[in-house]
Amino acid sequence: MDLQVIVIVTIAAALLFDVINGFHDAANSIATVVSTRVLSPRVAVLWAATFNFVALFIFHQGVADTISKTIHVDGGSAGYVWVVICGLFGAIVWNLLTWWLGLPSSSSHALIGGLSGAGIAFGGMDTLQLGKIAKTLYFIPLAPIMGLVIGSLLMFIVYWVFRKVRPRKVDKLFRVGQLISAGLYSIGHGGNDAQKTAGVIWVVMIAGGMLRGPDTATGFAGDPAPYWIFVASYGAMAFGTAIGGWRIVKTMGMGLTHLKPVGGFCAEVAGAITLFLATYLKIPVSTTHTITGAIVGVGSMGRARSVRWGLAARIVYAWIFTIPAAGLIAAFSVMIARFFNAW
Numbered sequence: 001m002d003l004q005v006i007v008i009v010t011i012a013a014a015l016l017f018d019v020i021n022g023f024h025d026a027a028n029s030i031a032t033v034v035s036t037r038v039l040s041p042r043v044a045v046l047w048a049a050t051f052n053f054v055a056l057f058i059f060h061q062g063v064a065d066t067i068s069k070t071i072h073v074d075g076g077s078a079g080y081v082w083v084v085i086c087g088l089f090g091a092i093v094w095n096l097l098t099w100w101l102g103l104p105s106s107s108s109h110a111l112i113g114g115l116s117g118a119g120i121a122f123g124g125m126d127t128l129q130l131g132k133i134a135k136t137l138y139f140i141p142l143a144p145i146m147g148l149v150i151g152s153l154l155m156f157i158v159y160w161v162f163r164k165v166r167p168r169k170v171d172k173l174f175r176v177g178q179l180i181s182a183g184l185y186s187i188g189h190g191g192n193d194a195q196k197t198a199g200v201i202w203v204v205m206i207a208g209g210m211l212r213g214p215d216t217a218t219g220f221a222g223d224p225a226p227y228w229i230f231v232a233s234y235g236a237m238a239f240g241t242a243i244g245g246w247r248i249v250k251t252m253g254m255g256l257t258h259l260k261p262v263g264g265f266c267a268e269v270a271g272a273i274t275l276f277l278a279t280y281l282k283i284p285v286s287t288t289h290t291i292t293g294a295i296v297g298v299g300s301m302g303r304a305r306s307v308r309w310g311l312a313a314r315i316v317y318a319w320i321f322t323i324p325a326a327g328l329i330a331a332f333s334v335m336i337a338r339f340f341n342a343w
Contacts, residue, residue: 003078007208010085010251011201015089017095018197022052024099025189025287032264032295033053033182038175047060047179048186049242055190056234062282063192063224067199069132070112071119078343080207083118083127084200086337089113090330094322103318106286110326111196112136117327118275121334135283140319143285144293151270158262159301174261181268188275189287190237196284198225198233205229205287263298270294289319 030044040046044195071083091107091114098105112133119127202225206213214222259267271291278285335343 002092003081003109003208004210005278006078006081007084007204007210009082010088010204012090013088014197014204015086015232017092017107017111017200018194018236019240019243020092020095020099021193021197022049022237023243024095025104025107025193025241027224030182031291032259032267033178035155035259036175036178036264038178038261038264039182044182044224047244048189049181049238052190052194053238055187055194056230057192058187059195059279061195061198061230063195063279063284064199064202064225064230066132066135066282067111067196067284068203070115071127071213072129077207077209079122081204082337082343083122083334084115084204086121087111087115087118087330088200089333090117090326090328092328093329095211098318098322103128104288104292105318108136108193108196108284108286109140109319109322110207110332111200112252112284113323113326115200116323116330118330118334120327121331121337136285139278139283139285140289143278144289144296146274146277147267147270147293148291148297150273151267151294152301154266154270155263155298155301158266162262171261174265177265178214178261178268181265181272184272185268185275185291188272188279190234192275192279192285193287194230194233194237195279197236199228200257201225259295259298267291267294267298267307270297275300286319 030039030041030048033039033047034041034044071087088111090228091110094105094110094114095107116128116133200212206222211223211226212220214220268291271287271294274290274294275285275287
């Protein structure tokens, strides 16, 4: 098969992953605003999708650059492109499976796992750029912990500031506040997650000869990612969010703990702060881990028993298995492609 045709197919697969990422992770942006009945599910997904796309005009390509340097493949451009498409396949299959089961696993970690598994199956451990992957691995525990700590702190501050205000007035105030916090979180979600797909498309176009890569001999840094890549990636994610993922919304917004508007506001702001910081640092993080930690932190500020720890444990298991499961699926895909002499 012609290399440029494979590149085009891979770009299409990357955008499909972005759409699935959008409806799989839509729950992250809207779960709390739906569970507190501030917005209906249909209006909430449109609200989140709008701000997913708004992130295009706020963030640049730092996370995309990190993702584009996750793996290095020796053996020619065709082999690299096949590694990427098999990695995307592993991430897509795992995302669809966890969406069907209603488990909020991480699309980001599915992508990292898929690319890593495909790379190892193709050329061994040397394909992994461990320096870039390490930053992502550090934030597997850090992102939910940051969400939990910031969410708990915000909830404590709000309780103290509004301790003498009638509960009904507090509820009314934060129902409006949740519109702002949900928008902020959706900007953080779009800003971090859409760039991951943009990074994949960027590096595949370099491998396929459509863009020039870095040249150490001349000092040329390589062609920057074309702007249309970011427009397409943010647009695909916004579309995926707009069609929604109700199964995971029920798990995140109604299953983990009972939230009032004030709690939903604190959880979303905590998640947004974490995502904005990670994106500024060019680190691809799990938006799912982040908001889950924030929801648990806010819920436990009332009573620890108000959090359904059994369901939280199921979510943690899904997190643990995401990287290896997506990696195994991708590695098996590479083996099939090699059997048919794809490159």
